[in-house]
Each structure stands twice: as structure tokens, then as C-alpha cells.
Amino acid sequence: MREPLLSAQGVSVRFGGLVAVDEVDLAVHAGELVGVIGPNGAGKTTFFHALSGILVPTSGRIVVVGDDLTGKSAHAFARHGIARTFQTPRVFKEMPAIDNIRFGLEFAGRTRKHAHDAFDEPEAILEFLGLADVAAVPAGGLTPSKQRLLEIGMALGARPRVLLLDEVAAGLTHTEVELTAQLIRRVRDELGLAVIWIEHAVRVLMDYVERVAVLHQGRKIADGDPRAVAKDAGVIEAYLGDEGEPAVEPTRKAA
Amino acid sequence: MSRFTLRDSILATLLAALVLSAMPWLMSDFALALTLTCLMYAGLAVSWAMFCGATNYLSLATAAFFGMGAYVTAWGAETLAYGLAVLLGGLAAAVFAALVGAAVLHLRGAYFAVITFGLGELVRHGITYYEKAYAGTVGRVISDPPETVTIYHTVLLLTALAVVTALAVRASRLGLALRGIGSDEERARTLGVDTRRAKVLAFSLSAFFPGALGAAMAMRWTYIDPLSVFNPFIGFQTVLIAMVGGAHTILGPIASSVLFSLLTEYLRLQFPYLFLVILGLLLILLVLYLPGGLASLLDRWRWGKSRA
Amino acid sequence: MAFWFELVATGLITGGIYALVALGLNLQYGLMRIMNISHGEFLMLGAYLTWLGHTVLQVNPILFLPVVALALFALGVVVYWLCFRRIIRTAPAVEVIEARSLLVGFGLLFLVQNAAYLAWGADLRGYSFLTEAVDVGGARFQVNRLVVFAFAVGASLLLLAVLRWTLIGKAVRAMMQSPTGAQLVGIDTRFLHPVVFGLGLAMAGVAGALLSMVYEISPGMGEPYTVTALIVIVLGGLGSALGSLLGGFLLGLVETFGMHYTSPSLKMLLSYAVLIGVLLARPKGLFAR
Numbered sequence: 088m089r090e091p092l093l094s095a096q097g098v099s100v101r102f103g104g105l106v107a108v109d110e111v112d113l114a115v116h117a118g119e120l121v122g123v124i125g126p127n128g129a130g131k132t133t134f135f136h137a138l139s140g141i142l143v144p145t146s147g148r149i150v151v152v153g154d155d156l157t158g159k160s161a162h163a164f165a166r167h168g169i170a171r172t173f174q175t176p177r178v179f180k181e182m183p184a185i186d187n188i189r190f191g192l193e194f195a196g197r198t199r200k201h202a203h204d205a206f207d208e209p210e211a212i213l214e215f216l217g218l219a220d221v222a223a224v225p226a227g228g229l230t231p232s233k234q235r236l237l238e239i240g241m242a243l244g245a246r247p248r249v250l251l252l253d254e255v256a257a258g259l260t261h262t263e264v265e266l267t268a269q270l271i272r273r274v275r276d277e278l279g280l281a282v283i284w285i286e287h288a289v290r291v292l293m294d295y296v297e298r299v300a301v302l303h304q305g306r307k308i309a310d311g312d313p314r315a316v317a318k319d320a321g322v323i324e325a326y327l328g329d330e331g332e333p334a335v336e337p338t339r340k341a342a
Numbered sequence: 343m344s345r346f347t348l349r350d351s352i353l354a355t356l357l358a359a360l361v362l363s364a365m366p367w368l369m370s371d372f373a374l375a376l377t378l379t380c381l382m383y384a385g386l387a388v389s390w391a392m393f394c395g396a397t398n399y400l401s402l403a404t405a406a407f408f409g410m411g412a413y414v415t416a417w418g419a420e421t422l423a424y425g426l427a428v429l430l431g432g433l434a435a436a437v438f439a440a441l442v443g444a445a446v447l448h449l450r451g452a453y454f455a456v457i458t459f460g461l462g463e464l465v466r467h468g469i470t471y472y473e474k475a476y477a478g479t480v481g482r483v484i485s486d487p488p489e490t491v492t493i494y495h496t497v498l499l500l501t502a503l504a505v506v507t508a509l510a511v512r513a514s515r516l517g518l519a520l521r522g523i524g525s526d527e528e529r530a531r532t533l534g535v536d537t538r539r540a541k542v543l544a545f546s547l548s549a550f551f552p553g554a555l556g557a558a559m560a561m562r563w564t565y566i567d568p569l570s571v572f573n574p575f576i577g578f579q580t581v582l583i584a585m586v587g588g589a590h591t592i593l594g595p596i597a598s599s600v601l602f603s604l605l606t607e608y609l610r611l612q613f614p615y616l617f618l619v620i621l622g623l624l625l626i627l628l629v630l631y632l633p634g635g636l637a638s639l640l641d642r643w644r645w646g647k648s649r650a
Numbered sequence: 651m652a653f654w655f656e657l658v659a660t661g662l663i664t665g666g667i668y669a670l671v672a673l674g675l676n677l678q679y680g681l682m683r684i685m686n687i688s689h690g691e692f693l694m695l696g697a698y699l700t701w702l703g704h705t706v707l708q709v710n711p712i713l714f715l716p717v718v719a720l721a722l723f724a725l726g727v728v729v730y731w732l733c734f735r736r737i738i739r740t741a742p743a744v745e746v747i748e749a750r751s752l753l754v755g756f757g758l759l760f761l762v763q764n765a766a767y768l769a770w771g772a773d774l775r776g777y778s779f780l781t782e783a784v785d786v787g788g789a790r791f792q793v794n795r796l797v798v799f800a801f802a803v804g805a806s807l808l809l810l811a812v813l814r815w816t817l818i819g820k821a822v823r824a825m826m827q828s829p830t831g832a833q834l835v836g837i838d839t840r841f842l843h844p845v846v847f848g849l850g851l852a853m854a855g856v857a858g859a860l861l862s863m864v865y866e867i868s869p870g871m872g873e874p875y876t877v878t879a880l881i882v883i884v885l886g887g888l889g890s891a892l893g894s895l896l897g898g899f900l901l902g903l904v905e906t907f908g909m910h911y912t913s914p915s916l917k918m919l920l921s922y923a924v925l926i927g928v929l930l931a932r933p934k935g936l937f938a939r
Binding site: 453 | 679752759760767877881
């Protein structure tokens with residue numbers, strides 16, 4: 088099998104006595120679009136913090152394209168091609184939108200090239216996201232949904248190999264969610280990225296990913312084809328137990 | 343602000359410096375002394391804003407850098423050539439800033455302000471103690487200082503260099519990194535910036551100029567003691583000038599250093615206390631009603647024009 | 651033994667004042683992120699008020715303490731309304747509040763200190779009050795120092811008690827931990843902010859009044875206390891009231907012992923060395939959990 092772009096091996100994160108992430112293994116390869124779902128407090132975001140170097144895992148290793156980055160600073164992860172977005176968009180509010188995109192190109196992505204040179208200019212990325220008309224607007228002045236898009240653009244600017252998306256669909260309208268999902272698929276296809284996509288509202292995600300991992304109380308309880316996972320007894324129970332609604336099935340209408 | 347290219351701005355700076363370099367032969371001694379003070383504060387404020395304006399750090403270390411430079415001159419006046427003393431003064435401050443920065447730049451906000459202030463005071467009290475205990479002096483007289491014209495040209499050169507450096511930093515990747523750090527440091531890290539390295543580098547670079555200016559001004563004052571060259575007021579005044587001018591700009595601090603020096607020179611001698619009462623009031627009003635500094639007036643004016 | 655006792659007692663007396671000054675400043679910072687660099691100027695005003703009360707109105711300085719506290723409380727409310735309310739409302743981030751309030755603090759420092767120079771001149775002023783010495787545990791102290799110590803510690807403990815057990819104290823602590831959470835449960839910052847700012851100045855004023863019983867006063871007397879207070883609150887932890895109390899005593903002791911065993915000229919060197927050592931080793935303060 089090919090070498091994974093990113094692999095988490097037995098990653099645990101503990102805060103004092105609380106185990107937020109418990110011995111999670113996850114490997115993603117180029118071209119994969121993997122969803123990570125789980126009820127509230129399942130440790131999804133904490134896991135992402137560990138994958139992007141913001142948190143150092145208490146135990147376990149994180150290997151990026153063969154290099155063990157465990158314990159390295161977040162900028163080392165970024166330079167190895169791990170780019171991410173945040174649950175609440177964290178754009179550089181005072182900077183014009185275009186400088187937000189340029190940021191990744193100048194630092195994390197400086198030494199790499201995209202598979203597609205269409206994404207090597209900040210203007211091109213803005214155009215792709217449909218944000219060309221707000222290039223000069225300070226990012227803080229954009230609407231929340233545009234800030235979300237801009238964050239994806241910032242991550243693309245970093246010329247990533249692996250894209251980590253933390254609830255990019257939260258707070259978007261149904262149409263916006265569909266557009267975002269298509270957009271994510273397009274970058275994955277055109278640039279050959281590995282994408283890991285966390286979502287709390289599971290339905291949309293299940294329609295678009297080819298593989299889904301389920302976190303529950305910090306542990307990975309399932310990992311595989313979305314349809315199979317949706318029928319998994321443990322998964323249904325985890326959702327029923329914690330949320331009172333089986334939101335896992337791929338074809339249900341929006342809640 | 344980006345209507346001028348980097349090259350235009352640097353050319354404008356050099357042109358202004360060229361004009362100012364003729365002043366010793368055109369001005370009275372009093373006016374020249376005043377211009378010298380303006381230049382000194384402009385140099386200090388621009389260097390301060392170079393790091394603190396972009397990163398939103400609040401450094402009170404300017405007095406420490408300035409004083410260290412001055413003491414390089416004081417201790418080396420007899421053995422070092424003038425130019426070398428100025429260079430070494432700047433380098434000493436830059437090295438000190440790099441060491442200190444590596445240790446304390448993870449602190450932010452009030453903590454950073456207090457510790458940079460404390461460091462300056464620590465160095466000052468350390469030197470005071472050393473001079474009293476081992477050198478048997480309170481202050482030092484600099485014998486055989488260079489002529490005023492030479493000092494004026496040195497300070498002018500240093501200030502012009504500080505402005506050019508600030509312009510270059512702002513246009514560079516380092517400048518972009520610093521703005522990112524000021525906006526959201528962790529985010530900047532996740533986009534590949536080694537924030538610690540960027541901060542230490544910029545902090546150290548911004549310390550060179552106050553150090554070198556301190557070394558040059560010590561020659562001008564001819565008598566220095568720790569209290570006068572490490573005077574916390576130098577640090578405070580620098581911060582005030584930069585913030586009143588608009589710390590995220592370069593022109594703002596320059597404009598406000600001219601304003602401050604003029605106000606200080608003219609009013610302080612005549613009405614020492616009333617002057618400071620008025621200065622205090624003015625400062626409060628400025629912060630409350632013009633928080634972006636003088637530079638924001640310019641922005642507003644441009645904004646108004648572009649909409650008209 | 652008596653000698654040791656005297657040294658410790660001297661340290662604690664100094665420390666009591668430090669704690670009182672630092673408490674007020676720390677409360678303001680902890681609640682509102684206002685780094686009021688003019689704190690010491692209000693201490694100076696408290697000292698001058700007491701001096702005026704004693705020399706002009708012939709009032710016993712101890713009886714005058716409540717008047718000073720009330721006057722500075724009122725002044726604090728006014729200063730908050732005029733200067734800080736707008737900053738807190740308009741600043742986009744806490745770092746901006748810190749920076750702007752620091753600048754306004756400088757403005758107030760210039761304004762108040764130099765207004766005092768205009769009003770009272772640069773001469774040292776003073777009065778003698780309870781200067782006779784008493785024997786305590788084999789060491790001799792001037793009565794006024796003991797009074798100062800008792801009131802400084804008393805006022806500090808009173809404030810801690812208020813914070814711990816009263817409704818307003820609980821509101822303040824809630825605000826410090828979670829501003830938005832506290833607002834959700836209905837704590838009104840429009841009321842709380844000016845009151846706490848006023849309380850901070852009242853503490854500074856009382857400290858100044860107490861100092862005027864022992865030392866000569868001048869318009870420039872406040873500045874060093876602001877610096878000391880900054881050191882104390884960093885020692886004890888920004889926003890921690892108990893930390894300020896302990897930090898104040900600690901700094902008082904360090905200074906007194908340091909001055910005794912080395913030389914008086916090393917006093918400040920020592921305080922700053924302690925400050926920087928603590929900041930590097932424990933950035934959140936000595937007593938942070």
C-alpha cells in the first residue's frame with residue numbers, strides 16, 4: 088500500500104484526568120476525502136488540534152509523509168503540508184482578504200508547488216472561491232459565511248497536501264453547504280489532496296465523503312464506508328445515547 | 343497607504359534626509375537642537391512601531407536599549423572611534439533584545455509591558471550599583487566629544503536608516519508575518535510562520551536603532567548618569583509618540599514626534615507644570631476620540647476624497 | 651531574636667502598604683483590563699487630602715480615613731465615566747483595551763501630578779502624628795507605623811471579605827472568570843465597572859492617607875508606588891486579590907531583608923530581580939494555581 092500522507096498512531100490527548108482523545112489511529116492517503124463525525128464532546132476538535140500541531144499529544148505519534156512530527160510546533164506541521172480551518176473562522180481581521188490568502192503562500196506553501204498552477208496566485212484562489220470582488224476588503228468586514236470560505240482559501244494558499252476542515256458547514260444555509268461540499272470535492276480532485284472533514288451535522292457530510300470515521304468519548308468506534316458505518320450498531324447507539332436522534336443515515340432530510 | 347511603492351517611499355525618505363542634512367548651515371543653534379530632538383524621537387518611535395505596531399506588543403524597553411547604547415559610549419569613549427561606538431551601541435542593544443526576546447516574547451499584554459519595563463530598570467540599577475561600587479562614580483563625563491554637526495548627521499543618518507528599515511520590513515515577508523502575529527499568533531503558526539523566530543528577529547532589529555541613538559546622544563549630552571539615559575520617561579514618551587501618531591504606520595510616528603518635540607520645547611520651559619497638565623489632557627482626548635492616532639485623520643481625509 | 655522580629659515586622663509594615671496599593675490596581679486590571687498607570691497619583695491625592703484635613707481642619711487623620719475613601723471612590727466613578735467607559739465600549743480586543751487604558755493612564759498621571767504641583771508646589775509636606783515609640787515584643791516601633799500596618803491589613807482583608815462573601819464580590823469574581831457568562835446571568839457591567847474602579851481608587855487613597863501619617867509627602871510620591879504595585883500584582887498573579895496581598899508582604903520582606911544584608915542602594919535592583927525571576931519561572935504569578 089502507498090505511504091499515507093498523514094498518519095496518527097495511537098494518539099491520546101489528556102487534560103488532567105480527562106481523556107479527550109483516546110488511542111486514535113487514522114491514516115489518510117492522497118486523493119482521499121475522509122469524514123470524521125461524532126457527538127458533542129467526542130474529541131473531534133481536540134484531535135484536529137493534535138493533527139495540526141496546536142496541541143502536543145500526551146502519547147502516540149503523528150507522521151506526515153514519513154516524517155515524525157510529534158512534539159514539533161504548529162509551523163512545522165504547516166510547512167509539511169498540513170493546512171486547516173477552525174470551527175469559528177480565524178481570519179486575520181485587519182488584513183485585506185487577499186493578504187489572508189497570500190499569507191499561506193508566503194510561509195507554509197513557499198517551498199511547494201500545487202499540482203495545478205491555477206492555485207499559485209492569491210487572485211486565482213479568490214476567484215475560485217467567488218471572493219474576487221472582496222479582495223481588498225479587510226477580512227473582519229466580511230460576512231461569516233464569506234469568512235468561512237476565506238479560511239478555506241487561506242488553507243489552500245498554504246499549498247497543502249492534507250486539508251483539515253473543522254465544521255466548515257456549520258451555520259451555512261442548505262445551498263451554501265451544498266456549494267461548499269462541491270468546492271471541497273473539486274479541490275480534492277484537482278489538486279489530489281487528502282481531506283479530513285469534521286462535521287457535527289452529519290447528514291451533508293455522509294453524502295459527500297467516501298470514508299467516515301466515528302469518534303465517541305475520545306475513541307474511534309468505526310471507520311469505513313459511510314453506508315456501512317451508518318448501519319453499525321455501536322455508532323447508532325453512540326448517537327442515540329448522546330443526542331437522542333439517529334442523525335447518521337446518509338439520505339435523511341436536514342434537521 | 344499603498345499608493346506609493348517601496349522604492350518611492352525610500353527615495354522620499356532619502357530626499358528628506360538630504361534636505362535635513364543641510365540644516366546645520368541654515369539654522370540657528372536653537373533650531374538645530376530642536377531638530378535634533380525631533381529626529382531622535384522620530385527614530386525611537388519609528389523603531390518602536392516597527393515591532394510593536396505590527397505585533398500589538400507593548401514594549402517599554404526603549405529606555406533600556408537607549409541607555410545601553412549610551413553606556414557603550416561612556417565606557418568606550420576613550421578607546422573606541424566615534425563611529426564604532428555608535429555601531430557597537432546599536433549592536434549591544436540588538437544582542438540584548440535578542441536574548442531578552444527569546445526569554446520573554448511568549449508573554450503578552452500587560453505582562454510583557456511590565457517585564458520590559460522591569461528589565462530596563464534592572465539594567466539601570468545594576469549599572470548604578472556597579473559604577474558606585476567599582477568605578478567610584480555616579481555619572482561619567484565624555485571627554486573630547488565630536489562636534490554637534492557630526493552628531494546631528496549621525497542621528498539624521500540613524501533615523502533615516504530606521505525609517506528605511508521600517509519601510510522595508512513592512513513590505514517584506516517578515517512584515518507580513520508580524521502583522522499575522524499581531525492579528526492571531528496561533529493562526530499565523532498554522533500557516534507556517536515560525537513566530538518565535540520572527541518575533542525575536544524583529545524585536546532585535548528594532549532595538550538596534552535606540553541603542554545606536556543612545557550612543558550618539560551620549561556624545562551630545564557629554565555628561566551621562568544611569569538615571570538620565572535609562573530614564574523610563576524616554577520609553578514612555580516613545581510609546582506615546584508612536585501611538586498618538588498611529589503605531590501601525592510610519593508617517594504617523596514621525597509627524598507626532600515633531601509635534602511632541604515642538605510642544606515640549608516651547609511650553610515646557612515657560613509653564614513646566616501647566617504644560618504637562620495640558621499634555622495629559624490632550625493625550626486622554628486623543629486616545630478617546632482619535633484612537634487610530636494622527637494617521638487615521640489622514641485615512642479619513644483620503645476616504646472622504648475617494649468617495650467625493 | 652528581637653532583632654529578627656524587628657526586621658520581619660518592618661518588612662510586613664512596608665508590605666501591608668504595598669498590598670493595599672496593589673489590590674486596588676489589580677482589581678481594576680482583573681475586571682476591566684485597565685492598567686491604570688496613574689494609580690499612584692490617586693494615592694498622592696489621598697495623602698494630600700489627609701494632610702489638608704489635619705493642618706487646615708485639624709481633623710485626626712484616622713477619623714479622616716472614611717472621608718478620603720469616599721472622596722476617592724466618588725472621584726474614581728467620575729474618572730471611569732469620563733475616561734475609561736468609552737475605551738471599554740469601543741475597543742475591538744482586550745489587548746487594545748490594555749494599550750489604550752495605559753495611554754489614558756499616562757495622561758491622567760501627567761494631569762493629576764502636575765495639577766498637584768501647581769496647587770501645592772514641589773516642597774515636602776508633613777505633620778507629626780503619634781510619633782512616640784512603644785515596646786512590642788522587645789522591639790521598639792513608632793505608634794503611627796503600627797496604626798498604618800493595622801489599617802492597611804484591615805482594609806485589605808475587608809476587601810478580600812467583600813469579594814468572597816458579598817453579592818457584589820461574587821459578581822466581580824464571576825466577571826473576572828467569564829465576562830460573557832456573567833453578563834448572561836444578569837450581572838450589569840454598567841454598574842459594576844465604575845464601582846470597582848472607584849473601589850480601586852479608594853484603596854489607593856486610603857494607602858496615601860496612611861502613608862502621610864508616617865512620611866513626608868510630595869506630588870511625585872505616587873509614581874514609585876505604582877511601579878511597586880505593578881511588581882506586586884505580577885508576583886501574585888494578575889487578577890488575583892489574595893495573590894496581591896501575599897505578594898505585597900513578600901516584596902516588603904524581600905526589600906527589608908535585602909537592604910539589611912546587602913546595601914540600601916540595592917533595594918530596587920533586588921525588587922526588579924525578584925520580579926523578573928518570578929516572571930520567567932512562573933509567568934502566571936507565584937500564587938497561581
